[in-house]
Every structure is written in structure tokens, then in C-alpha cells.
Amino acid sequence: MTRRFFAILCLMASASLLLCAAASSRLDRVPARDHDRINPLATQPESVAAGSLVYRDHCAQCHRADAKGDGRKKPPLRSDHLKLATDGDLEWFLRQGDLAHGMPSWSSLPEAQRWQLITYLRSIQ
Numbered sequence: 401m402t403r404r405f406f407a408i409l410c411l412m413a414s415a416s417l418l419l420c421a422a423a424s425s426r427l428d429r430v431p432a433r434d435h436d437r438i439n440p441l442a443t444q445p446e447s448v449a450a451g452s453l454v455y456r457d458h459c460a461q462c463h464r465a466d467a468k469g470d471g472r473k474k475p476p477l478r479s480d481h482l483k484l485a486t487d488g489d490l491e492w493f494l495r496q497g498d499l500a501h502g503m504p505s506w507s508s509l510p511e512a513q514r515w516q517l518i519t520y521l522r523s524i525q
């Protein structure tokens with residue numbers, strides 16, 4: 401009887417571990433080198449406007465014009481989760497994408513445009 405109890409407890413613990421692993425995003429697993437990168441365009445005044453144009457052309461179709469996501473699979477880009485990420489985390493994620501979950505890679509954009517996008521996203525948090 402006690403053994404069965406512990407077996408069930410054990411099962412529940414591993415199930416919740418699995419759930420936690422699934423919930424944590426790739427943004428939490430950025431290599432340290434990328435995590436620490438500084439956005440070279442963060443303080444450039446025209447970055448926000450430039451980033452908003454790139455956003456309109458490439459991102460709004462999924463994340464919506466107001467960056468609030470679609471309430472289902474496409475997440476909001478104004479969120480506590482993003483606030484906690486460094487600019488380096490976001491640049492790495494934009495380069496990688498997560499195609500398995502529907503997020504394309506933006507490695508084909510010039511690097512400056514990725515930093516402008518990030519500056520824009522910071523401005524609307």
C-alpha cells in the first residue's frame with residue numbers, strides 16, 4: 401500500500417517536471433555568449449521607427465499589429481516574459497526561430513534590422 405502511494409507520488413512528480421520543461425521557452429536556454437550581447441542600436445533614435453517598419457512587414461501577420469499575439473499559438477510580444485529576456489537573448493532567438501512551433505528564423509534579415517526590431521519591441525513594452 402505505501403509502495404503504491406510512493407509510486408503514484410513519483411509519477412506525479414515526474415509528470416510535473418515534464419510539464420515545466422515544456423513550459424520553459426527557448427529564450428531561457430540562450431548560450432551565455434549570446435545572452436550577454438549588447439544591442440548596438442538601442443540608443444539610436446531612428447531605430448524605433450525603422451524597427452516598427454520591419455515589424456509591420458514581417459511580424460505583424462502573426463503577432464498582430466498591436467503585438468498582443470493571437471491569444472492562441474502566437475504569443476504576445478509585450479509580456480513579462482520578454483521583459484526578462486536580454487536584447488542578446490532576443491537577437492539569438494530571432495536568428496534561430498523555432499520552426500517546430502511556428503516561429504520562422506530571421507537569420508536572413510541584416511543583423512542591424514534584428515537589433516532595430518528589438519529596440520522597437522523594447523519601446524512598446
Ligand code: HEC
Binds near residue numbers: 460479
Ligand atoms: C508565421 C508566424 C510568425 C511570424 C511571421 C513571426 N513569429 Fe514570432 N513567434 C511565432 C510563434 C508561433 C511563436 C511561439 C514559438 C514557440 O513557442 O517557441 C513565436 C515566438 C516569438 C518570440 C518569443 C516570445 C516568447 O514569449 O517566448 C519572439 C520574441 C518573436 N516570436 C518575435 C518575432 C518577430 C520580431 C518577428 C518578425 C521578425 C516574428 N516573431 C515573426 C510566430 C511567428
